[in-house]
Amino acid sequence: MSLVPKHIKQLSPYKPGKTIESVKRKYNIKHIVKLASNENPLGPSKKALDAVSDILFNSHRYPDASGLILREKLANSFDVKIDNVILGSGSEGIMSSIMRTFLKEKDELISSENSFIGFRVLANASGKKTNWIPKKSFRYDLKAIAEKINRNTKIIYIANPDNPTGTYITKDEFDSFMSNVPDRVLVVLDEAYFEYANHIEDYPDSMFYRYDNVITLRTFSKVYGLAGFRVGYGFAHQDLIGNLMKVKLPFEPSSSSQVAAIAALDDLNHLDKTIALNKKEMIRVCQFLKDNKFNFIPSVANFVTIVFNSRNDTVNASNFLLKNGVIVRDLIGFGLPCSIRITIGKESENEVFMQKISEYIGNL
Numbered sequence: 001m002s003l004v005p006k007h008i009k010q011l012s013p014y015k016p017g018k019t020i021e022s023v024k025r026k027y028n029i030k031h032i033v034k035l036a037s038n039e040n041p042l043g044p045s046k047k048a049l050d051a052v053s054d055i056l057f058n059s060h061r062y063p064d065a066s067g068l069i070l071r072e073k074l075a076n077s078f079d080v081k082i083d084n085v086i087l088g089s090g091s092e093g094i095m096s097s098i099m100r101t102f103l104k105e106k107d108e109l110i111s112s113e114n115s116f117i118g119f120r121v122l123a124n125a126s127g128k129k130t131n132w133i134p135k136k137s138f139r140y141d142l143k144a145i146a147e148k149i150n151r152n153t154k155i156i157y158i159a160n161p162d163n164p165t166g167t168y169i170t171k172d173e174f175d176s177f178m179s180n181v182p183d184r185v186l187v188v189l190d191e192a193y194f195e196y197a198n199h200i201e202d203y204p205d206s207m208f209y210r211y212d213n214v215i216t217l218r219t220f221s222k223v224y225g226l227a228g229f230r231v232g233y234g235f236a237h238q239d240l241i242g243n244l245m246k247v248k249l250p251f252e253p254s255s256s257s258q259v260a261a262i263a264a265l266d267d268l269n270h271l272d273k274t275i276a277l278n279k280k281e282m283i284r285v286c287q288f289l290k291d292n293k294f295n296f297i298p299s300v301a302n303f304v305t306i307v308f309n310s311r312n313d314t315v316n317a318s319n320f321l322l323k324n325g326v327i328v329r330d331l332i333g334f335g336l337p338c339s340i341r342i343t344i345g346k347e348s349e350n351e352v353f354m355q356k357i358s359e360y361i362g363n364l
């Protein structure tokens, strides 16, 4: 249709992980283990749910457009001013606002191949030229990214740790990269898995740097277990935040999402439990993969990517798991056609995964 611009016609829509309901129906299976979307296997914090149930009777009211209480709480927790904090419908909601706020005519973007697909979809939808830089050993090649900066470059996107590879950029790499990025270029540092990686000594927590041209994005979708609520937050210089606030949808996130996130921030016990479970189970799953000679990418997040020898092997393994009630993520959409990504689940869920993939290799 001529109403639709060419770059939109050419877009491939975002393909999320399969839902539990769709797999139940298709394969007529009652019990499904979903290890496909890097969600918190322990679910949401009970405190968050209690807080939400209290405010549902106020659902006829619009949300607080300024997100005051949640922004204040985040500002206090991270020792910044409220004017440095933005909220959105997930961190992807903020990414979308970033595109609409800062990009103009000839602006270009730079990111990496095989990185977070959500950013790729938004970059392609923006209609701007994006330079996708190949990774080196499944890691961002920051040197190559810096070398690609030209006078039209406006946004550089880096996910740290990255999804789907689970690798991270180090403090030294980040320092030397930033010394090559001009102030007129905005660096979007997506730290959706920050809480899983923050204990690593050479992991650069971007909140310590406070560059005026860096936006840090974080989310309640992962470690906080609130993916269904859609709450993301970002930190940046107040000038950037002030302009983003003009462009974002006024009432995102919803009232219940704001309330859930406020309560989740106070539930440190749930946070600690989630991180401890992931740590323990990551070791167990990786040991299993090693013992069974799988080729996988060591990860500092809450998922691990297995690399197969061919597309055929990948499809066969992922279909076998699916038919046996285990949903994993085929990474063809991420540009890794020979890989699947497995979210680290609860002990019992990982057990099912290991048992089923053992059956699969046993049948080969």
Ligand SMILES: Cc1ncc(COP(=O)(O)O)c(C=O)c1O
Residues within 6 Å of the ligand: 037, 038, 089, 090, 091, 092, 093, 116, 118, 159, 161, 162, 163, 190, 192, 193, 218, 219, 220, 221, 227, 230, 231, 232
């Ligand atoms: C690197 C990365 N950034 C952002 C997101 C999306 O987060 P949100 O649910 O806050 O939009 C994800 C989700 O998978 C992700 O892996």
